[in-house]
Amino acid sequence: MKITMLGTGAALPDPDRGQSAILISTDAGKHYLFDCGEGATRQMVRANINPADVGLVFLTHLHHDHISDFPYFVISSWMLNRTGSPILLGPKGTKNFANHLFEDGAFRADFLARSAYPVRKDNIEAVRPDVREIVPGVVYEDSDIRITALHVDHLPHEICECYGVRVEADGKVVAFSGDTKPCPAMVELARDADLLIHECTFPQSFIDHRAKTGVGTYSHTSPLGLGLIANEARAKSVVATHFGHFDSTSPVLKRAAAKHLPVELMGPHLMEDVVRDIRKNYQGPLRLAHDLMRIDL
Ligand SMILES: [Zn+2]
Numbered sequence: 001m002k003i004t005m006l007g008t009g010a011a012l013p014d015p016d017r018g019q020s021a022i023l024i025s026t027d028a029g030k031h032y033l034f035d036c037g038e039g040a041t042r043q044m045v046r047a048n049i050n051p052a053d054v055g056l057v058f059l060t061h062l063h064h065d066h067i068s069d070f071p072y073f074v075i076s077s078w079m080l081n082r083t084g085s086p087i088l089l090g091p092k093g094t095k096n097f098a099n100h101l102f103e104d105g106a107f108r109a110d111f112l113a114r115s116a117y118p119v120r121k122d123n124i125e126a127v128r129p130d131v132r133e134i135v136p137g138v139v140y141e142d143s144d145i146r147i148t149a150l151h152v153d154h155l156p157h158e159i160c161e162c163y164g165v166r167v168e169a170d171g172k173v174v175a176f177s178g179d180t181k182p183c184p185a186m187v188e189l190a191r192d193a194d195l196l197i198h199e200c201t202f203p204q205s206f207i208d209h210r211a212k213t214g215v216g217t218y219s220h221t222s223p224l225g226l227g228l229i230a231n232e233a234r235a236k237s238v239v240a241t242h243f244g245h246f247d248s249t250s251p252v253l254k255r256a257a258a259k260h261l262p263v264e265l266m267g268p269h270l271m272e273d274v275v276r277d278i279r280k281n282y283q284g285p286l287r288l289a290h291d292l293m294r295i296d297l
Helices: 040-046 070-079 094-099 108-115 118-122 184-189 204-213 223-233 251-259 270-279
Strands: 002-007 021-025 031-034 054-058 087-090 130-133 137-141 145-151 163-169 172-176 195-199 238-241 286-288 293-296
Touching: 002 040, 002 195, 021 040, 031 163, 040 070, 054 070, 054 137, 070 108, 087 094, 087 137, 094 130, 108 118, 145 184, 163 184, 184 223, 195 223, 204 270, 223 238, 223 270, 238 270, 270 286
Parallel strands: 031 054, 054 087, 087 130, 172 195, 195 238, 238 286
Antiparallel strands: 002 021, 002 293, 021 031, 137 145, 145 163, 163 172
């Protein structure tokens, strides 16, 4: 299988990183998208993949940096001649999210205008996603892939359930954390996985600063925590992702983030700290994700 890291950033607009989105392409040529943050659709085209050929989208949770490109993905796939409904898997609340987007929602005018054309009427199912709210366990299976999802620990459940996944395809296993602090479910999902793709939102210096200033959520995984998870799960290789802009050199981000991030520490050099801290607990193959990074398993 092939994995394309479409977006490797987090919640802020980042000139160098799109928001969370990972595409898994099986040897049989089927494409499965995990998270659909800002930029996901355009990045697919850059990676030479037609969004209309992506049949399934899995949303780990409903934070905007994991879902904001979804309406664009659906409408542009419709225009790119998708046939049939895309499958949308996600936590409780996903139906509400999807039902308020298209013919009965925010993009109703677009839907009405475009569906007036016979050619768009012919594939109108493309803009009617087949939405399935999941419960923990095996959440999807076809001849190419099996997806198992478990609750991870990021947001209070009453706000939104958050999932991590274990994907089995082509005789390989890939686990993806979504957003979470270190949790036993992620160890279970990543058990002996060929590849663990895990969030690594902030380096330790940022976590310490945020703890001191009382800003933001701490429901993320530090590099030290990531190393522990990878080691405990016996993951055969690791890709760290979902970087919270700490490596950015953008003056806009530095000015705007001053209230909740130690901007004087920001810069690409922090990636050295990230690797050093992951390495304290995990010594296997390790890569830091960047947009459009490709991994062949
Ligand atoms: Zn996120």
